[in-house]
Amino acid sequence: MPGAKRPRESDDVDYVHPSRKRRAEDGASQTKLAVVYNALADESEPVRRKAAGDLILLLFAADSADRAHLVNGATTRLLKGLCSGRKAARLGFSVALSGVLELAFGKWANTACADWSLYELTERISHITEPGANASGQEQREHFLGRRFAFQSVLNCGVAASGSIPDAHWRHFLSKVVALAVTKAWLRTECGAMLNYFLISGQGGLLSDDRIQVLLDVLRDGKLLESAEGVALWLAIADRWPKLLPKGIWRRNDPFSAEEQPRLRKVLIGGPAASHDGAANARPSDTGARQSRPSFAWEEILLHAYDRKPQTVFKHFWDGVVLQGFFTANASTERKAVGLQIIAMAVEGAPLEHLYHILHVQTLRNVVMPRLETARLLFEAAELPLKAITSRARKNPELSHVLLSSLLSARGLDQRTKSKTIESLFQLSDPATIKLMVQVLITHLLRPLDGNSDDQQATNVRRSYADLALLLVRSQHKSGASFSMDDAQSSAKFSDLQHWLKYLVTEMVQYGYLRTGLQAAPQLTDSEREVLRSRLNSCISVIMDHSSVDGSRAMNGVAALLYKHKKELCKPLSEEAEKTIETARETVKSITEPLKHSKGTAAAYALLFNSLSVQLFGGEEDALEALQDLQVSYKAQRQGGDSFVMLTELVLSLLSKQTALLRNVAEQVFGSIANETTAEGLQSLTMVLAQKESLAGQQELFDERDEDDVEDGTDYADEGDSDGIVDVEDASDVEMVNGEASANMDDEEPSDGDDVNDDSSDVVSGASGELDEEAAFDRKLAAVLETAGEDGADSGDDDSDMDDEQMMALEPHLTKIFQERQKAGGKKQEKKDAKENIVSFKSRVLDLLAIYVKSQYANVLSMDLILPLASLVRTTSSKAVAEKAFGVLRQYFEACTKHKSLPQPDDQEACFGVLQEVHDEIKLGGSKLHAHACSRSSLFLSKVLVAINPQYYNRVADMYCELQKGWYVDGKSKVQGSIFTEWMSWSISTRSQGRE
Numbered sequence: 001m002p003g004a005k006r007p008r009e010s011d012d013v014d015y016v017h018p019s020r021k022r023r024a025e026d027g028a029s030q031t032k033l034a035v036v037y038n039a040l041a042d043e044s045e046p047v048r049r050k051a052a053g054d055l056i057l058l059l060f061a062a063d064s065a066d067r068a069h070l071v072n073g074a075t076t077r078l079l080k081g082l083c084s085g086r087k088a089a090r091l092g093f094s095v096a097l098s099g100v101l102e103l104a105f106g107k108w109a110n111t112a113c114a115d116w117s118l119y120e121l122t123e124r125i126s127h128i129t130e131p132g133a134n135a136s137g138q139e140q141r142e143h144f145l146g147r148r149f150a151f152q153s154v155l156n157c158g159v160a161a162s163g164s165i166p167d168a169h170w171r172h173f174l175s176k177v178v179a180l181a182v183t184k185a186w187l188r189t190e191c192g193a194m195l196n197y198f199l200i201s202g203q204g205g206l207l208s209d210d211r212i213q214v215l216l217d218v219l220r221d222g223k224l225l226e227s228a229e230g231v232a233l234w235l236a237i238a239d240r241w242p243k244l245l246p247k248g249i250w251r252r253n254d255p256f257s258a259e260e261q262p263r264l265r266k267v268l269i270g271g272p273a274a275s276h277d278g279a280a281n282a283r284p285s286d287t288g289a290r291q292s293r294p295s296f297a298w299e300e301i302l303l304h305a306y307d308r309k310p311q312t313v314f315k316h317f318w319d320g321v322v323l324q325g326f327f328t329a330n331a332s333t334e335r336k337a338v339g340l341q342i343i344a345m346a347v348e349g350a351p352l353e354h355l356y357h358i359l360h361v362q363t364l365r366n367v368v369m370p371r372l373e374t375a376r377l378l379f380e381a382a383e384l385p386l387k388a389i390t391s392r393a394r395k396n397p398e399l400s401h402v403l404l405s406s407l408l409s410a411r412g413l414d415q416r417t418k419s420k421t422i423e424s425l426f427q428l429s430d431p432a433t434i435k436l437m438v439q440v441l442i443t444h445l446l447r448p449l450d451g452n453s454d455d456q457q458a459t460n461v462r463r464s465y466a467d468l469a470l471l472l473v474r475s476q477h478k479s480g481a482s483f484s485m486d487d488a489q490s491s492a493k494f495s496d497l498q499h500w501l502k503y504l505v506t507e508m509v510q511y512g513y514l515r516t517g518l519q520a521a522p523q524l525t526d527s528e529r530e531v532l533r534s535r536l537n538s539c540i541s542v543i544m545d546h547s548s549v550d551g552s553r554a555m556n557g558v559a560a561l562l563y564k565h566k567k568e569l570c571k572p573l574s575e576e577a578e579k580t581i582e583t584a585r586e587t588v589k590s591i592t593e594p595l596k597h598s599k600g601t602a603a604a605y606a607l608l609f610n611s612l613s614v615q616l617f618g619g620e621e622d623a624l625e626a627l628q629d630l631q632v633s634y635k636a637q638r639q640g641g642d643s644f645v646m647l648t649e650l651v652l653s654l655l656s657k658q659t660a661l662l663r664n665v666a667e668q669v670f671g672s673i674a675n676e677t678t679a680e681g682l683q684s685l686t687m688v689l690a691q692k693e694s695l696a697g698q699q700e701l702f703d704e705r706d707e708d709d710v711e712d713g714t715d716y717a718d719e720g721d722s723d724g725i726v727d728v729e730d731a732s733d734v735e736m737v738n739g740e741a742s743a744n745m746d747d748e749e750p751s752d753g754d755d756v757n758d759d760s761s762d763v764v765s766g767a768s769g770e771l772d773e774e775a776a777f778d779r780k781l782a783a784v785l786e787t788a789g790e791d792g793a794d795s796g797d798d799d800s801d802m803d804d805e806q807m808m809a810l811e812p813h814l815t816k817i818f819q820e821r822q823k824a825g826g827k828k829q830e831k832k833d834a835k836e837n838i839v840s841f842k843s844r845v846l847d848l849l850a851i852y853v854k855s856q857y858a859n860v861l862s863m864d865l866i867l868p869l870a871s872l873v874r875t876t877s878s879k880a881v882a883e884k885a886f887g888v889l890r891q892y893f894e895a896c897t898k899h900k901s902l903p904q905p906d907d908q909e910a911c912f913g914v915l916q917e918v919h920d921e922i923k924l925g926g927s928k929l930h931a932h933a934c935s936r937s938s939l940f941l942s943k944v945l946v947a948i949n950p951q952y953y954n955r956v957a958d959m960y961c962e963l964q965k966g967w968y969v970d971g972k973s974k975v976q977g978s979i980f981t982e983w984m985s986w987s988i989s990t991r992s993q994g995r996e
Contacts, residue, residue: 040092048092067112083146101157118169161206178222192229232297344388359406371417400429401436426475435500494557537661559610571619604672648681686868698834857895874926925974
């Protein structure tokens, strides 16, 4: 009926036409695939692996009729994705492609993918990954890499071992791989690595002999067997299929044979390989190719070289191929850089028996030479072997002594290479190996040198080994390792030290102090023994820095060893010295046996006895008198007398020595007796701070007197002013400007730019002194010549030239003048040295005072240090000493504040007297640092007084008022205004805090 509606096939409102439903399902499937493909390019490996699994699940979920279509589509999509350099697409897509091909050639080979073949797949890969005609270099690289990863996916899917794959298809596939390999030099490395990994993996083990024979034929036809990659493949096949190796490639079918070494060297350095008939046998693209890094083949080649018997095979390979191939005189920088990487590779993987030869002298020379100058092109590349050595020691600490023994052949390695390789070996060694390292050091130290080495060279070499022994101890200190077996022990016995340390100390004592009778050891010179003694002292000093107990153990051990072998000393003891040593050892025994129950003073005496004994054993004559004085001091201490003044004097005498050990001993001893130090003992220290930094000061301090000064009547004490120290009280016409001497500088104002005293006055006075000496010399010389001229005039000779007789008469006068000039120059150097000695001595005394105030901040005696320290900031000519003196003051004040403990002087009037002296010190002027030191000292004393009695604030304020009035009235006053600002700030602060 016209206009009637066609009846619907169903009245269900949810009805969907099948075609529309199929399109919807296809759309959903494509959406899922898009998500999967995007996840395959993720940089996270777990995400990529999950995406590959999801793709396989989607293929399994599809209808069997659609699987072939989906597999084809997935394969095409994955092959295109392999040519993308986006993120990690190449890695993820290759894994997914391996899974898809495994389905196609495996489970679905006879159903959905029955028409699949390796031949067609190979052609498909070549077609899809072929770069366009107008492709750029980068695009070509991406496509070639995509093809390489596609071929790897084919190998990973197991198709090569499938019996259903015809040999022709396998040959065709391998031919495409080889064709890709010979396209570019870097592709040859990539394809070689792919085939090598396949052969040594489980997949390669499933290949039949026929398949391996096809592989060898294709490689030979492509001339790849005579390349570095071909050598690696040859060795991989030789391990499992030796009977299949073709004849005529390598003599005896062994690339490591002696006859093939020149040819193997040429192949491995990247040049064209020559066949046995002498003709070059390489493709054009292989010739002259540059390498930035070694081929993968080197790892395989080195592994096979390690296993060759006898061991001389590896030695010949290393010398003839690596060293002669990469480090010849005409080798390019690029080739040497690759060679350095090969050395690093070998160091990290070589077994113990080959490490010695890898790191022999010639190899290390090739590493050291590029590091001598930072401008060298190979400077950074040469660091790789050094890092490899450290890496190997970290991985195998038990080999540290082997590495060390090799590195010692390159004398001064760390200094010459500007690295810390040997120091790193020391730090990475374990307790079981460190003794072996010490034995290596001692062995090299005592090893006779070759006949071409002179005495000075031998001394320098042995000094370097002794330096390394010290470096070993320092490295253990830095790493935090304990020097003792058990830190809880308090017996301070030598046997408590680590075995390696006892061995090191014992050996250095034997060869530094004793006459050795070992036939294998060379006859050490006196200078070499002196070096050993010096380094031993430094080692003990480092141990003492680490632990005072360990330091005492080491020192006690040295003294005991020397006492036991006192008849074998290089420098025999006198009868008096031997008796003094005997008494000292008995005293030490009486101290150390009950030491765990003794006070710190007893331990300090034991350390002093041992230290001075060691010095006496070493031939130090001053140690005899010091040891005798120490015995008197200890005896007085045992009898309850006052021995601390003498003990402090002994500590000062140790400080004056040039060795770090004795200074360290002095500091440790002073720290032990700090709580018992008397006012007289502190005065001994502050007297040093008050000494002039001149020759006169040194003579007064050390009770010296120059006999020449007495003979010629010259008082060099008066010349101390030229060294930058001026006695203000004796020089009324001299004022201090910024801590320097200035004569009548009425129009000059103190400069605020100088924080501490500088040495400009020394330069000026030194320059004027030189001019005065030159003028005096010229006057004397002119006077002599004028006298000679007058004598010549009396003779009636008009000629101005003197004859021989006149010259002979003049010679004694000239000789005397020049001797006086030389003597004056020597005095000038002597004064300069004296100044440096005093400055250094003051610095060491300040170290002691820092130790004292750190523990005795609440002691009233500490207040006696305030004025000398503040004065030292002004009077010293050394910026470092001034800053250190201020640092001690600051440490004292901050310790009291931190512990909320102020000294409580019984005599407040004496405290007010010190405060007034500080204000007088302020008036003398000086640098900003001096003003700051005086200001803080004044405020500290004020704080102490006000804490005792708040009413004292008025008196202190009056003292500040008097100081301020003088500053305000006198326009030339050297008092700095910051003094009053800080006083006012402190007053406001203490008032708001209720004077807490």
